[in-house]
Amino acid sequence: MPGPLHVTCQGNNKIDYDRHHNKKRKKKEKEKKKKKKKKKKKKKKKKGNNKIDYGIFSSTATITRREKKRKKRKKKKKKKKKKKKKKKKKKGNNKIDYGIFSSTATITRREKKRKKRKKKKKKKKKKKKKKKKKGNNKIDYGIFSRCGQNHCHHNKKRKKKEKEEEEEEEEEEEEEEEEEEEEEEEEEEEEEEEEEEEEEEEEEEEEEEEEEEEEEEEEEEKEEEEEEEEEEEEEEEEEEEEEEEEEEEEEEEEEEEEEEEEEEEEEEEEEEEEEDEEEEEEEEEEEEEEEEEEEDEEEEEDEEEEEDEDEEEEEDEEEEEDEEEEEEEEEEEEEEEEEEEQKKRIKKKKKKIRKRRRRRRRRRRRRRRRRRRRRRRRRRRRRKMRRKKKRE
Numbered sequence: 001m002p003g004p005l006h007v008t009c010q011g012n013n014k015i016d017y018d019r020h021h022n023k024k025r026k027k028k029e030k031e032k033k034k035k036k037k038k039k040k041k042k043k044k045k046k047k048g049n050n051k052i053d054y055g056i057f058s059s060t061a062t063i064t065r066r067e068k069k070r071k072k073r074k075k076k077k078k079k080k081k082k083k084k085k086k087k088k089k090k091k092g093n094n095k096i097d098y099g100i101f102s103s104t105a106t107i108t109r110r111e112k113k114r115k116k117r118k119k120k121k122k123k124k125k126k127k128k129k130k131k132k133k134k135g136n137n138k139i140d141y142g143i144f145s146r147c148g149q150n151h152c153h154h155n156k157k158r159k160k161k162e163k164e165e166e167e168e169e170e171e172e173e174e175e176e177e178e179e180e181e182e183e184e185e186e187e188e189e190e191e192e193e194e195e196e197e198e199e200e201e202e203e204e205e206e207e208e209e210e211e212e213e214e215e216e217e218e219e220e221e222k223e224e225e226e227e228e229e230e231e232e233e234e235e236e237e238e239e240e241e242e243e244e245e246e247e248e249e250e251e252e253e254e255e256e257e258e259e260e261e262e263e264e265e266e267e268e269e270e271e272e273e274e275e276d277e278e279e280e281e282e283e284e285e286e287e288e289e290e291e292e293e294e295e296d297e298e299e300e301e302d303e304e305e306e307e308d309e310d311e312e313e314e315e316d317e318e319e320e321e322d323e324e325e326e327e328e329e330e331e332e333e334e335e336e337e338e339e340e341e342q343k344k345r346i347k348k349k350k351k352k353i354r355k356r357r358r359r360r361r362r363r364r365r366r367r368r369r370r371r372r373r374r375r376r377r378r379r380r381r382r383r384k385m386r387r388k389k390k391r392e
Helices: 011-048 065-092 109-136 153-299 301-306 308-345 348-391
Strands: none
Touching: 011 153, 065 153, 109 153, 153 301, 153 348, 308 348
16 A cells, blocks of 8 residues: 555555546546547548559559459458457456555455455454353353342453443444445445456457458459449440441451452543543544545635635634634633532542542643634634735
């Protein structure tokens, strides 16, 4: 027990002392439990975010399933070990903490039981002694007593002493019984506290188990969500593959169409070349015919002089026709330009082919124009020459 400073903790005031310090102890225990609960809540938040962010350099930014399962197993093993250690400590360390005022700060169960046994033995010894006193405190003087009468002054004194001794013994017994009752109450309180602690620990264990179950459920839900996401990704990949296949098929069809168009264009080019050749042949024939006509014209110059006036009129008509043809050609050119503007959107190959065609057409037109101009010039020269001859 402590020194004289703590007088209230001595003697029969032990119950008050225990209650006083038990209250403080309970307060401390409650504060510790609150702190533990706060820490557990913080841990819960951490447990939910089992994601390691490796930044932009991460090939896999989250932990895989196998690593999660491995961590689960480790956690379970650690918790089992902790529970076993706690249970072992409970068996040996059922100690009552009396605080800074206790000389021996903790008392074990064995020590309590040993003290109980000692007290019981003392009580038994005291009872035996009392019985002996009761029997031996009677002095029987018998025949040899100075006065054998009951109202003798010796008997009176003896009876008084006996009464006083009995009263003292009764008081001592009452005090002992009170002490025993107090001790029993203390023991009961201690046992109740131990039971409460055990219940609290069991509740904590149940809470931990519930938290573990909730964590497992959350992890399972996360796994299910991940599986659903993977399935969705697979479906998206399949859809993308199907779209790619469709695009490839469309591209192949377009390529086939382009090849067919190219073949058709090549055929058209060949036909155009043939037509060009035919036109060249026709032009050659026309030139030959023109030469023959010139010869015929020379022979018929005289006849033509008479018909000059008619020819002039015809020339005027031809000029008008030429102008009309030129206007038609211009209109055709304008239409072609419009067609060119509309056909700009067509592919490059078609543009090249059309350009070739246009060039050829232009060349033909230019040739025709040149021929017509030459013919006109020749006719004009001939007319002039004829007029000069006539004047002369």
